Amino acid sequence: MAAFLDPAALETVARHLNGHADDLRGRATRLVAAAETARWRSPAAVSFRDDVRRLALAFRRSAGELDDAGHALRRHAAAVRRAEAVVRAAEHAAMAAVHGIEHVLGVG
Amino acid sequence: MTEPVSVRGGAGGVEAHYDDLTAAARLFGRAAGDTGETAVVLHGYLVHPAVVASAALDPGGAAEFEGRLVAALDGPHGITWLAARCTVLDVGLRGAAAAYLAADRLDERLTPTIGALAHAPRAIGDGAAALGRGDPGGALQRLLTEDPELADLGVGLAGELLGGSVPTGAWLLQQPFADGSPRVVDLGADDIADADGPPRSLADVLAGLSHRNLGRSGEIDVRLLDGADGRRRVIVDIPGTKNWELDAHNPDVTSPATNLRAIAGQVTTYERGVIDALRRAGVQPDDDILLIGHSEGGLVALNVARHLSASHGFHVSHVVTAGAPLGLIAGGVPTGVDVLALENDGDVVPHLDGAVNPDRVNITTATVRHDHGTLGANHDLDASYVPGAADVDASDNPSLRAYLAGLGGFLGAGTVQTRTFLITRGYP
Numbered sequence: 001m002a003a004f005l006d007p008a009a010l011e012t013v014a015r016h017l018n019g020h021a022d023d024l025r026g027r028a029t030r031l032v033a034a035a036e037t038a039r040w041r042s043p044a045a046v047s048f049r050d051d052v053r054r055l056a057l058a059f060r061r062s063a064g065e066l067d068d069a070g071h072a073l074r075r076h077a078a079a080v081r082r083a084e085a086v087v088r089a090a091e092h093a094a095m096a097a098v099h100g101i102e103h104v105l106g107v108g
Numbered sequence: 109m110t111e112p113v114s115v116r117g118g119a120g121g122v123e124a125h126y127d128d129l130t131a132a133a134r135l136f137g138r139a140a141g142d143t144g145e146t147a148v149v150l151h152g153y154l155v156h157p158a159v160v161a162s163a164a165l166d167p168g169g170a171a172e173f174e175g176r177l178v179a180a181l182d183g184p185h186g187i188t189w190l191a192a193r194c195t196v197l198d199v200g201l202r203g204a205a206a207a208y209l210a211a212d213r214l215d216e217r218l219t220p221t222i223g224a225l226a227h228a229p230r231a232i233g234d235g236a237a238a239l240g241r242g243d244p245g246g247a248l249q250r251l252l253t254e255d256p257e258l259a260d261l262g263v264g265l266a267g268e269l270l271g272g273s274v275p276t277g278a279w280l281l282q283q284p285f286a287d288g289s290p291r292v293v294d295l296g297a298d299d300i301a302d303a304d305g306p307p308r309s310l311a312d313v314l315a316g317l318s319h320r321n322l323g324r325s326g327e328i329d330v331r332l333l334d335g336a337d338g339r340r341r342v343i344v345d346i347p348g349t350k351n352w353e354l355d356a357h358n359p360d361v362t363s364p365a366t367n368l369r370a371i372a373g374q375v376t377t378y379e380r381g382v383i384d385a386l387r388r389a390g391v392q393p394d395d396d397i398l399l400i401g402h403s404e405g406g407l408v409a410l411n412v413a414r415h416l417s418a419s420h421g422f423h424v425s426h427v428v429t430a431g432a433p434l435g436l437i438a439g440g441v442p443t444g445v446d447v448l449a450l451e452n453d454g455d456v457v458p459h460l461d462g463a464v465n466p467d468r469v470n471i472t473t474a475t476v477r478h479d480h481g482t483l484g485a486n487h488d489l490d491a492s493y494v495p496g497a498a499d500v501d502a503s504d505n506p507s508l509r510a511y512l513a514g515l516g517g518f519l520g521a522g523t524v525q526t527r528t529f530l531i532t533r534g535y536p
Contacts, residue, residue: 005165009158017153017177020146024187027139031194034132039125039443041469044204048197055193058185065180066150066187072176076162076169083165 005084010077017070021063028059112499116465118472118507129205133198140194147187153177282368284356288533290381294388295528298329306333306521310512313343313519314430314450314497317400318489320345325360326531328382330389333521341396341518342389344412346382348403348431359532362404370407371461373437375415378408381531386422389527398426398518402489403457406432406449410441417442426515430493431455435463438471447471448511450496454479454486472507474500 035052038045153159154174163170181187301320307313320329331343349367351360358365361378369376382399391397401409406429413424414437427441430450441447449465451458453475465473476496478486485491500508512519 005161006158007162009156010162013153013156013158017150020150023146024143024190027142030135031139034135038128038132039469040129040204042124045124048200048204051197055190055197058193059190061185062180062187062190065176065183069173069176069180072169072173073159076166076173079166079169080162087165 005080007077007081007084010073010080014070014073014077017066017073021066021070024059024063024066028056028063031059032056112477113496113503113505113508114475115503115505115507116473116475117467117469119469119510124204124208126205126209129201129208133201133205136194136198136201140191140198143187143191143194147181147191150177150181150187282365285354285363285365285368286357286535287365287369287377288357288359288535290361290377290384291532291534292381292384292388293530293532295327295530298526298528301329301331301526302524306331306519306524307343308519309498309501310428310448310515310519311494311498311501313398313400313428314489314494316343317345317347317402317405317430318494320528321347321402321489323347323528324530325350325362326378326381327528328385328531329526329528330385330391332389332391332525332527333518334523335517335521337517339396339517340392341398341521342386342391343398343400343518344382344386344409346378346399346401346405346409348401348405357535359534361531361533363533365533366408367404370404370411371433371436373411373414373440375411376408377533378404378531379411379415381529382408382412383416383421385527385529385531388529391422393422395423396425396517397422398428398515399424400428400430401432402430402493403432403487406430406434407437410434410437410447413445413447414440414442417445426518430489430496431457431487433458433461433463435461435465439466439468441471443470445470446511446514448500448508449473450493450500451475452479452486452492452496453477454481455492456483457487472511474503474505474508476500 031052035049040048154177159170159173179186301316304312304315307316316329316331320327328347329345331345333341333343335341347362349362349364351358351363353360353363355363361376361381366376366378370379386397399409399412401407409427409429410432413427416422416424424445427445427447428450429447431452432449434447434449438447438449447470449458449471451473454477465471474496476492476499478492478495480486480488480491501512503509
């Protein structure tokens with residue numbers, strides 16, 4: 001069952017998600033700066049800058065959603081660790097029970 | 109009714125720098141590519157082996173993660189959409205840059221032609237009437253004062269015949285006339301000029317130039333203004349051509365040897381003499397300077413601003429020209445220098461370069477209307493440009509209001525002291 005069960009790998013993915021989210025926020029900042037500093041002044045330029053500000057908001061919203069996905073994955077990894085521990089404890093208890101039975105029957 | 113002033117460029121105009129737009133477009137293109145790659149990588153996490161394998165132990169948690177990641181990726185305005193949107197803005201910016209470049213070229217090529225054609229019927233009619241009265245000189249004057257854009261076409265044609273362009277033609281024509289080197293004499297204070305006090309309007313500024321224009325050939329002045337804010341500002345008055353003699357060696361710096369160089373943006377002896385006068389007057393590197401010139405003096409003023417900004421020797425903040433043909437060189441003025449080009453509608457001199465002034469935020473061309481029916485009066489400071497400056501003072505055009513607001517420090521000084529200098533051309 002647990003051939004690919006790897007909570008550490010899930011946490012690594014979560015870190016990558018947060019890294020991508022930071023990249024998106026940085027990209028939004030650079031795009032807004034480029035739009036604001038370009039020497040372009042006209043009604044079309046005003047409309048373009050409004051577009052870029054909306055785009056930057058969307059970038060930041062997506063970054064926030066990626067962070068949320070990362071947090072969800074961390075919670076999932078923690079749940080997997082807990083489930084894994086329960087399974088291991090059950091395995092341990094079962095093994096102990098088997099050893100006890102073997103000892104009673106004198107086959108151990 | 110026709111407005112007394114029409115305006116091109118300036119703070120109320122359109123500004124588009126091709127290089128800035130294409131640089132921004134490149135950034136958006138790169139953002140589109142990077143964001144697209146991010147979307148591909150993130151989609152891969154949806155089927156990551158660790159995620160798939162762990163779903164059996166915590167199906168609810170895995171489903172929540174996948175739901176949130178799918179929303180971030182493919183929801184409305186998600187990352188996939190962001191990549192596409194960046195591509196759209198990249199393409200739009202490139203299109204805008206190309207359109208502005210094409211429009212700029214078209215505008216600078218066609219404006220003189222369109223203007224000439226628009227005015228031609230009336231100009232030809234009035235010229236023919238004067239010719240019919242046996243007055244060929246008057247006929248030519250009517251033709252050129254009513255349709256000065258004809259000069260643009262004529263100069264452009266002459267430039268092409270001479271050397272392929274107006275600057276090349278000017279270079280060929282200037283060869284017989286040596287420019288020499290400047291000799292600058294300090295003529296001292298001008299108490300008469302100072303008696304009127306510091307200028308309070310653009311018309312006052314032009315009146316000061318007109319006063320200097322009454323002096324000798326090559327006479328300029330440096331007006332030192334002490335502002336109420338404790339800062340010192342400087343106005344430099346540079347008159348235009350007073351000597352038309354075509355001598356190979358002409359000591360008068362206002363002669364054609366200067367015109368033929370300054371119109372193409374070359375450094376001239378007149379220009380170097382102005383800079384020497386600034387030093388002798390004690391102008392400091394942090395004093396704001398307003399250069400004002402009439403006709404050839406306007407060309408020299410603009411070239412001083414262009415070349416001084418490169419050397420950082422003095423701080424030219426403003427230039428005002430009256431009746432000067434700036435079209436070939438105004439585009440090279442640094443963005444930190446605000447230029448106001450006054451052109452009288454019936455004055456042929458601003459058209460002698462065969463080019464229109466560029467439409468830039470820092471270059472405001474104000475065309476005033478004071479038609480006296482003769483070439484001389486239409487180009488004259490007192491008859492046309494001082495009243496034209498008063499029209500600008502009274503205008504509510506946003507570009508002109510912005511320019512005058514920037515000039516405010518020069519128009520609110522407490523005291524003025526004028527020093528005059530004589531610039532002549534020397535030969536070794």
